[in-house]
Amino acid sequence: MRFSDTLIPTLKEAPAGAEIASHVLLVRGGFIRRLASGSYNWLPLGLRVLKNIERIAREELKRAGAQEILMPVVQPAELWRDSGRWDVMGPELLRLADRHGREYCLSPTQEEVVTDLVRRTVFSYRQLPCNLYHIQTKFRDEIRPRFGLMRAREFIMKDGYSFHLDEPSFERAYAAMHECYSRILERMGLRFRAVEADAGTIGDGESHEFHVLADSGEDTLVYSPASDYAANLDTVPAPALPDEPDAAGAEQLAMRKVPTPNAGTIDAVATLLDVPAARCVKTLIVYAEEGGLAALVLRGDHQLNEAKASRLAGIRRPFGFADEAQVRAELGVGVGSIGPVGLGLPLVVDGSAAALAHFVCGANEGGQHYTGVRWARDVGEVRVADIRNAVPGDTAPDGSGPLAFTRGIEVGHIFKLGTKYTQAMDVAVQDADGKGVAPLMGCYGFGISRMVAAVAEQSHDDDGIVWPPAVAPFDVHIVALNNIRSSAVSRTAATLHEALEAAGLETLLDDRDERPGVKFADADLIGIPHRVTVGERGLKDGVVEYRRRTGGEVERLRPEEIAPKLAAMIRPAA
RNA sequence: CGGGGUAUGGCGCAGUCUGGUAGCGCACCUGCUUUGGGAGCAGGGUGUCGGGAGUUCAAAUCUCUCUACCCCGACCA
CATH class of the missing domain: 3.40.50.800 (Anticodon-binding domain)
Structure with a gap:
């Protein structure tokens, strides 16, 4: 192709607002141009890369035994009501109505449509297993699109769905898809990692994410250098760390109230009282079920893991921190001075915080903290749970050694759905005994357009993109x-x-x-x-x-x- | 949605505080010169200063309002 005949509008300067390398370089190189927030035109060069990624995906999907179909973007609301997701999905689902006032949505994913298709066409166990996929434009009304192609509202995804009569059949397909995604990424010459993940709202079974490794990735990946263990930070169990003995001698300590003016953060309190942050405790106020409040307590040097917290019984889903004004109104104290002593809210204490022999915490009084607090004596019985983020050096859940951290861009996610959708949508396939059973289902997403950004992110230098041969335009x-x-x-x-x-x-x-x-x-x-x-x-x-x-x-x-x-x-x- | 910011020629920006009728670099067009890592000279075109309303003799500039976009948080391929 001749450059002079092709629309390749390269730019000397970075577009305003582009923050990360892939976004800057894809726009400067004339691969894409923005139309609106989170939506992009694909110019000749960009389309060529996109098509290459699609081609590799198709080849590997075929090898894995999946069949390509194509499903509509505009989907009737009634299907989504069938599955119960019309109400659950929230504003991320872009809804529209036709001239007759009938409701539709723009497809963010296809579980409903594919399940409906299967329920109308697959009646016998002889037709199973059945593994279908398509590559299609998706629309998700993201709260905040960003980083160019990385988090777009309109994007191109390969999404696949498989149906099975029994567990062994399903497990074979799941393993085949795992292998398939690994092969796709290997062919592109990328450094990547498959990790255990949180299934979120899509399924409630096991799931794995595929991440292209890059410092600009939005996800934190945790792995054990000494074993195969790798997981998204969201899901990594964090051990309850034992208290480090210190000179104070917990037995003799009495709880004392000390003034801590203007010390509203753990760092400030730790510095002021000259104690390690690990001996301070932070108390976070969140929404409980039924609109009330609850308190989560962590060691000062640890971070709350919101995915874990949102799985706690009694905590509102979606998880949310309480509004500061509401906290002040109900507890009579600002968020910087809260502590578990006499708080009067349901408490959940992280294992590592609960293991402290004595600690410093807010006194539920402005500018005051307690020192020498002991759980049993001063707080009483508390509910203990793992609610913190693992940190580098924590022991891996498989006991293989200390954990290490890296950053990744999620480009694929495979889920075990069980019968969540097939039951909700009344899919019944007759088994060998003529009995109707709901098939087991899996779903497998792969972000085709996001891959373009992920490749550019991992493979570039100061002068531009360095396309791996497999995807180069x-x-x-x-x-x-x-x-x-x-x-x-x-x-x-x-x-x-x-x-x-x-x-x-x-x-x-x-x-x-x-x-x-x-x-x-x-x-x-x-x-x-x-x-x-x-x-x-x-x-x-x-x-x-x-x-x-x-x-x-x-x-x-x-x-x-x-x-x-x-x-x-x-x-x-x- | 909460917090922060931006909107001026195709692109990147200055001008706004202190109101006086719009400017720089790049790009683009013409000519000449130049030609192995983003050329030089000369000439040229290009703007409802995001939209609306208001204040004023006068608004890019002040006020109100709407919109779009970007950054931080929750969500996800």
């Missing part, structure tokens, strides 16, 4: 220097272009009337893996120059050597 980029002036250059470049295309290599020929510097800079920005530079300087010696986007040596080769050499390297099988 083109195989080869010919930079023709001063081709407008030099007929030798333009002729050689055109011949090379034809030879490469004839050899089955997708080739972009930069034939624009631009100065060399502009072309080199754009070539780096766009990030095509192989570059061939055609210039008069080389042509005088009868050569062109070959170089990889990843760097390395410049090779001087005769023009006719290029196509065979690159074809052998890029498509060895062909």
